[in-house]
Amino acid sequence: MRIAILGAGNMADALGTQWLRAGHDVMISGRDLARSTALAQRMTATAALPTDAASSRAGVVAPRPGVALAGTWAEAAGYGEVVMVAVMETGLHDVLRAVEPALRGKPVIDVTNAVSPDAYDVSRSLAELIAELTGGHVVKAFNLCHVDVWRMTPPVFDGRPLAVPLCGDEEHALATARTLVTDLGCTPVYGGGLGRAKLLEATAAFMIGLWIGGADAQAVLPPLERSGAHPTA
Numbered sequence: 235m236r237i238a239i240l241g242a243g244n245m246a247d248a249l250g251t252q253w254l255r256a257g258h259d260v261m262i263s264g265r266d267l268a269r270s271t272a273l274a275q276r277m278t279a280t281a282a283l284p285t286d287a288a289s290s291r292a293g294v295v296a297p298r299p300g301v302a303l304a305g306t307w308a309e310a311a312g313y314g315e316v317v318m319v320a321v322m323e324t325g326l327h328d329v330l331r332a333v334e335p336a337l338r339g340k341p342v343i344d345v346t347n348a349v350s351p352d353a354y355d356v357s358r359s360l361a362e363l364i365a366e367l368t369g370g371h372v373v374k375a376f377n378l379c380h381v382d383v384w385r386m387t388p389p390v391f392d393g394r395p396l397a398v399p400l401c402g403d404e405e406h407a408l409a410t411a412r413t414l415v416t417d418l419g420c421t422p423v424y425g426g427g428l429g430r431a432k433l434l435e436a437t438a439a440f441m442i443g444l445w446i447g448g449a450d451a452q453a454v455l456p457p458l459e460r461s462g463a464h465p466t467a
């Protein structure tokens with residue numbers, strides 16, 4: 235798959251490198267093409283190195299790693315069969331204006347969070363804003379965990395693969411997001427339509443606030459069997 239990333243920062247590096255390892259090609263984009271090009275070269279080189287996950291899967295042939303390129307915002311938006319939005323909230327409007335109308339009808343993965351957990355507007359999600367501004371089929375994903383988690387190969391804790399909630403309305407875009415989650419060694423979890431993305435963003439803001447305060451945010455939730463009566467799947 236050709237994956238474009240609007241952004242050439244930490245999230246672009248972490249997730250883009252994982253998808254290169256899975257055999258996808260990636261184009262990143264930032265404000266400075268020389269800096270983005272240097273990062274793309276490092277990502278390609280890193281993705282070609284062996285990982286714990288690759289060496290533990292004896293007998294399984296790892297896919298040939300993909301190649302990372304760098305381009306302008308508009309070049310990346312045009313290149314991607316799926317486009318991930320990974321810019322800071324402060325730059326969101328400018329970047330999305332620069333890519334119009336290339337995202338219309340495309341799967342768009344939105345990983346953004348509010349600039350600070352205290353600055354989140356609960357009335358409206360960044361994901362819905364991105365959908366309105368681009369006409370893309372937005373899926374909110376990957377915003378709940380720190381970038382270091384997305385560098386893990388794979389993100390597994392106590393033997394349990396990380397679950398990644400997805401909020402979106404369009405089935406092809408959701409299927410694309412599920413593939414990208416699975417490529418990391420994680421488990422996709424459907425979190426409802428795009429209207430619920432504001433809850434996912436609010437959850438991130440709340441959890442990040444706990445983590446910043448030094449609390450074990452994972453400990454605030456009980457295991458499934460203690461979560462009350464609910465229909466079984």
Ligand SMILES: NC(=O)c1ccc[n+]([C@@H]2O[C@H](COP(=O)([O-])OP(=O)(O)OC[C@H]3O[C@@H](n4cnc5c(N)ncnc54)[C@H](OP(=O)(O)O)[C@@H]3O)[C@@H](O)[C@H]2O)c1
Nearest residue numbers: 241242243244245264265320321322325346347377380381
């Ligand atoms: N880091 C995390 O742990 C984490 C986890 C989950 C979600 N997120 C979210 O993911 C998004 C990206 O985070 P990140 O950690 O990758 O950030 P980052 O390393 O700071 O990279 C941000 C990207 O946004 C671009 N950018 C920043 N300000 C801009 C502006 N005013 N106009 C245009 N572009 C601008 C930067 O451009 P340049 O390349 O030119 O600098 C860079 O490419 C954010 O919304 C963040 O909240 C981050």
